[in-house]
Amino acid sequence: MKTSDFDYFLPEELIAQRPLERRDSSRLAVFHRDTGEIEHRHFYDITEYLQAGDVLVINDTRVIPARLMGVRITSSVPLEKAKEHEKNCEVLLLKRLSLTRWECIVRPGKKLRPGAEIYFSPKLSATVIAVKDEGVRVLEFHCVGVFEQVLDEVGNMPLPPYIKEKLQDRSRYNTVYAHIDGSAAAPTAGLHFTPELLQKVKDMGVKVAPVLLHVGLGTFRPVKEEDALAHKMHSEYYEISAQSAEMINNARKSGGRVVCVGTTSVRTLESAAAPDGTLSACSGNTEIFIYPGYTFKCVDALITNFHLPKSTLIMLVSAFIGRENTLRLYNEAVSLRYRFFSFGDACLLVK
Secondary structure, three states: OEHHHHOOOOOHHHEOOOOOOOHHHOEEEEEEOOOOOEEEEEHHHHHHHOOOOOEEEEEOEEEOOOEEEEEEEOOOOOHHHHOOOOOOEEEEEEEEOOOOEEEEEEEOHHHOOOOOEEEEEOOEEEEEEEEOHHHOEEEEEEEOOOHHHHHHHHOEOOOOOOOOOOOOOHHHHOOOOOOEEEEOOOOHHHHHOOHHHHHHHHHOOOEEEEEEEOOOHHHOOOOOOOEHHHOOOOOEEEEEOHHHHHHHHHHHHOOOOEEEEOHHHHHHHHHHOOOOOOOOOEEEEEOOOOOOOOOOOOOOEEEEEOOOOOOHHHHHHHHHHOHHHHHHHHHHHHHOOOOEOOOOOEEEEEO
């Protein structure tokens, strides 16, 4: 499977730089899996494609201000001078290992080897203690006060590199149902929901089942190998509660559809489902890589954004509706000037 098979042309001006004022006013491309028909609607029309007995699966992870700018402590820049020194290194928190340790991406990697010390603020510093695969570092943080509160003061939201504009409102890079801290990137399909739209969905008789997957390094790593199967996914933590498992199992038993909001919800369910598609309460780490040829166990429909060319996410979409259909959908969205990526428009893949 060639990575280049999942490429498409995207004009740079179609990459959304800011969220729309109203979350649910984004455009919605509806792809009908049984006929191949494509409709063009708005996200607030999503209720027209849901029905009583369905279950909407959402990822309630919350993006933390995981991007930290700091000063590397050296003989020429000792700790007492760090406060006045220009920031010269960047740390992106990926995965919490303990109360004080995190897996991180760091820049510049060559200068942040084990033993290196980084100053962020009078309340926060860190020491590099290990280097793992793919250049990931393990950092030990030294904090004065409650770490989460200090991080909220010092950190920035970790926007993807294709977003050049500064985010004015941090809450717009989290879903309205974000609940559990831990992600380095948003499950962006969920950004389109408002509390009112979610309530409307529930009032229709659609169950809403939260699951958890903390979005980590995989979101930031492009597929560099020409043979896509040589790509290694980074491990991400997930949880499914007994209540959510029961809601999903009951919907399937009664003929309802499992509608996943975002690829992270898909990856969570497909990581945990038994061969017959049933779920039980569980937690763990997943490295699941879904690409064409994969047989889905319990997902019937998918709400998702438009993804980067040659990414694992467009490969997942291609596994769900076929590569040719995916490229046709994406090329039509380009021709109609849809907005792409994290703050962009959405698509619904449904029967």
